[in-house]
Amino acid sequence: MGRSLLGTGCAAYLRGMGASHLTPPTSPSFWRSPLRGPRLTALLGVVLLAGITLLFVTGLLSYAAYNPDLAGGVNDKTPGKGLLGFYLFSWPTGPYWLYRLTQGLHVTVGVALVPVLLAKLWSVIPKLFTLPPARSLGHAMERLSLLLLVGGALFEFATGLLNIQLEYVFPGSFYPLHFYGAWVFIGAFVAHVALRLPRTVRAVRERTDPAPDADDTGLVAPRPDPPTVSRRGALGLVGAGSLLLLATTAGQSIGGWWRRTALLAPHGGRDPGSGPNGFQINKSAAAVGIREQDTGADWRLTVEGGGRRVRLDRAGLLRLPQHTSALPIACVEGWSTDNQQWGGVRLRDLAALVGFEGEPPGVVVESLQLRGAFRRAALSAHQVRDPRSLLALRVGGAELSADHGHPARIIVPAAPGVLNTKWVSRLTFGEW
Amino acid sequence: MRWRERARRVRQLLSGHHWCGEGSLHLLLMLASFALTAYAGLRLLAGGQWPLVVVWFAGAALLHDLVLLPLYALADRALARYTAARGGHRAWTAYVRVPAALSALLLLVWFPLIAPSAGSAAHYEAATGLPAGVFLPRWLLLTAALFALSAVWLLCRTAAARRAGTGAVRRRRRATKQRSAPPGD
Numbered sequence: 001m002g003r004s005l006l007g008t009g010c011a012a013y014l015r016g017m018g019a020s021h022l023t024p025p026t027s028p029s030f031w032r033s034p035l036r037g038p039r040l041t042a043l044l045g046v047v048l049l050a051g052i053t054l055l056f057v058t059g060l061l062s063y064a065a066y067n068p069d070l071a072g073g074v075n076d077k078t079p080g081k082g083l084l085g086f087y088l089f090s091w092p093t094g095p096y097w098l099y100r101l102t103q104g105l106h107v108t109v110g111v112a113l114v115p116v117l118l119a120k121l122w123s124v125i126p127k128l129f130t131l132p133p134a135r136s137l138g139h140a141m142e143r144l145s146l147l148l149l150v151g152g153a154l155f156e157f158a159t160g161l162l163n164i165q166l167e168y169v170f171p172g173s174f175y176p177l178h179f180y181g182a183w184v185f186i187g188a189f190v191a192h193v194a195l196r197l198p199r200t201v202r203a204v205r206e207r208t209d210p211a212p213d214a215d216d217t218g219l220v221a222p223r224p225d226p227p228t229v230s231r232r233g234a235l236g237l238v239g240a241g242s243l244l245l246l247a248t249t250a251g252q253s254i255g256g257w258w259r260r261t262a263l264l265a266p267h268g269g270r271d272p273g274s275g276p277n278g279f280q281i282n283k284s285a286a287a288v289g290i291r292e293q294d295t296g297a298d299w300r301l302t303v304e305g306g307g308r309r310v311r312l313d314r315a316g317l318l319r320l321p322q323h324t325s326a327l328p329i330a331c332v333e334g335w336s337t338d339n340q341q342w343g344g345v346r347l348r349d350l351a352a353l354v355g356f357e358g359e360p361p362g363v364v365v366e367s368l369q370l371r372g373a374f375r376r377a378a379l380s381a382h383q384v385r386d387p388r389s390l391l392a393l394r395v396g397g398a399e400l401s402a403d404h405g406h407p408a409r410i411i412v413p414a415a416p417g418v419l420n421t422k423w424v425s426r427l428t429f430g431e432w
Numbered sequence: 433m434r435w436r437e438r439a440r441r442v443r444q445l446l447s448g449h450h451w452c453g454e455g456s457l458h459l460l461l462m463l464a465s466f467a468l469t470a471y472a473g474l475r476l477l478a479g480g481q482w483p484l485v486v487v488w489f490a491g492a493a494l495l496h497d498l499v500l501l502p503l504y505a506l507a508d509r510a511l512a513r514y515t516a517a518r519g520g521h522r523a524w525t526a527y528v529r530v531p532a533a534l535s536a537l538l539l540l541v542w543f544p545l546i547a548p549s550a551g552s553a554a555h556y557e558a559a560t561g562l563p564a565g566v567f568l569p570r571w572l573l574l575t576a577a578l579f580a581l582s583a584v585w586l587l588c589r590t591a592a593a594r595r596a597g598t599g600a601v602r603r604r605r606r607a608t609k610q611r612s613a614p615p616g617d
Binding site for chain 1: 454455458459461462464465466467468469471472473475476478479481484485487488489490492493496497501505512516525526529530533534537538540541542544545546548552555556558559560561562566567570571574
């Protein structure tokens, strides 16, 4: 059966190429699918236009959420960004679920758009082989721009999908690759939309494809095979693919019972543990080189700023006024947890220990961890002043576990998870 | 009517016969887009691994257009011919094509989790505290469920078609009988 399947396949391929009078893919009659045409391409294009715009905007928001301009660029993984950071603003602390929403959308919609992108590229593949390669200078420029468009889209999707699966095989750090790659892509994307929008609108309005000899797009097959599926059926398959990906991914962002439905998402299925510390972990203590002796009875927190320095042990921290905040952890990888009941000391109370009463400045937080890109991270004055921002010592009524940052961790509303530094050893207020 | 005139002018600028072959608006748009590309591209390639970044960028397009797309198109074509050769029931193709395509899509997107190297699996487990071995069985079960669902659907459709078919035959027979009965009988 396998052999005959392969045999039919090869025969079909040769027939497709026109075995007797070999048809190269540069000839329009090589392309046989009756589905291709401006209407299919336009419908997929409209979905991508909406989807990719959402991805770009939520991506820029995530970049702003890191506050890359703080403290001389402590959080900045792209210090050479120049004008590309033109829009940066101080990331707010409310609503507290803001980053959970924007980054959940960025990753989940990105995953669900994969079949739409693949279908769109399939629908225009004959154009790749069009001869002559360039009719004019303008046409050559447009084709170069299309290489940037297709290469950029696939580069962004590939780096994003690999990063959320913790498969860091791409050449360099994820942040600059995905950020600058997005800007390279968006230049070609905007030009492409501007050039193709009039034809797209017409194709959506007209409802039928032109005949091959009247086709101005070069997409309609001049010698089509009999259809094996309708256009509606093909679009249905693309939609089913998106829905299936959505259904097996979204639960890792929605949380609660829904996490169990995220069967193939990196933080779906179930939680790593049970009890108050059972929720999702980004980097375990062992993975970043946290040793037990560093977090035991000898652990001290150093609070510095304004020329003063205070050292506190855990008992000393517990003697300070204790507060609780119900806040989620929301990761740049798109997953998030439900609200956890954090208990600990307000960051502004810690600032007051070194003399910053009333309106405290921002803070640089240092961790005990030996590895990891954000073992030193900055929080804005705005984030320090929020009464929900804590140096947490407890969660859900229990001590923090080693993997959740024992003996003390930061928790700030609406901040990306990576800025909620675990295993904190030092807080330096207002020193930049 | 003025907007129509304006729209015509824009179309002309986009596609009119300028010295470069396209309209002057087209040229300006391309140049603006390339300026942004160059500005961001220089930063994208600023690291020590820039040749690899170029390979990834162009390679992604080439790998998709010249390997992935021909492979799945060929597989689909073979499937369509194979199912057509068996009884020529067109609908039959869809019942294999749809679950196979959906399963392949899940594999394409989640490949690093479904089939990780030993190192990747260990890294995933160390970082998240979650077991890495769950994704392959889950994907296989989802695939099985998709094919099973498709088979049940096909069975229902076939049964319904048969019932409708025999119903139609019976109705036709009855009609023929009535017509062939002598009048006034």
